[in-house]
Amino acid sequence: xxxxxxxxxxxxxxxxxxxxxxxxxxxxxxxxxxxxxxxxxxxxxxxxxxxxxxxxxxxxxxxxxxxxxxxxxxxxxxxxxxxxxxxxxxxxxxxxxxxxxxxxxxxxxxxxxxxxxxxxxxxxxxxxxxxxxxxxxxxxxxxxxxxxxxxxxxxxxxxxxxxxxxxxxxxxxxxxxxxxxxxxxxxxxxx
Numbered sequence: 356x357x358x359x360x361x362x363x364x365x366x367x368x369x370x371x372x373x374x375x376x377x378x379x380x381x382x383x384x385x386x387x388x389x390x391x392x393x394x395x396x397x398x399x400x401x402x403x404x405x406x407x408x409x410x411x412x413x414x415x416x417x418x419x420x421x422x423x424x425x426x427x428x429x430x431x432x433x434x435x436x437x438x439x440x441x442x443x444x445x446x447x448x449x450x451x452x453x454x455x456x457x458x459x460x461x462x463x464x465x466x467x468x469x470x471x472x473x474x475x476x477x478x479x480x481x482x483x484x485x486x487x488x489x490x491x492x493x494x495x496x497x498x499x500x501x502x503x504x505x506x507x508x509x510x511x512x513x514x515x516x517x518x519x520x521x522x523x524x525x526x527x528x529x530x531x532x533x534x535x536x537x538x539x540x541x542x543x544x545x546x
Contacts (some may be wrong), residue, residue, distance in 0.1 A: 367451040387435040398465035409448035425505035462487030492521040
């Protein structure tokens with residue numbers, strides 16, 4: 356669904372429709388997180404360029420980041436954050452990223468630096484399109500935090516197994532892209 360006109364139209368509509376959910380969730384998140392209800396993070400987008408992604412804050416702020424993966428039992432996730440993550444309400448501010456042109460509805464999920472920006476060879480095709488709120492890899496790994504929580508070394512498991520599989524799924528999506536595939540992804544994301 357990498358169509359800028361449709362991205363603008365649908366993100367504008369959805370921002371208005373979801374405002375009744377996002378604004379109260381943002382206020383609750385702000386109360387639970389010392390006044391900081393919005394989480395801003397640099398992610399890697401199309402052509403390997405960084406952009407600021409918007410999410411509702413779900414974790415306590417820490418001065419030390421020891422990993423780039425989050426498991427469901429991470430002690431920094433607050434009670435409010437668990438609910439926001441489980442319902443995916445924390446992702447709704449990314450509609451602004453779509454409206455701004457940083458993202459699209461469907462595409463590879465944008466990663467933190469150190470992953471997508473390090474892709475080589477044919478794998479760099481993943482950077483040829485805008486990242487999305489949802490995609491094949493998002494659906495396949497919808498329970499990623501639970502999967503990682505079951506691993507002895509979540510970081511290594513992510514780097515050795517999950518990340519390569521996400522790249523394969525994202526490459527498949529780009530090579531086989533069609534309106535039918537986009538509709539199927541949207542359907543599976545919603546239902």
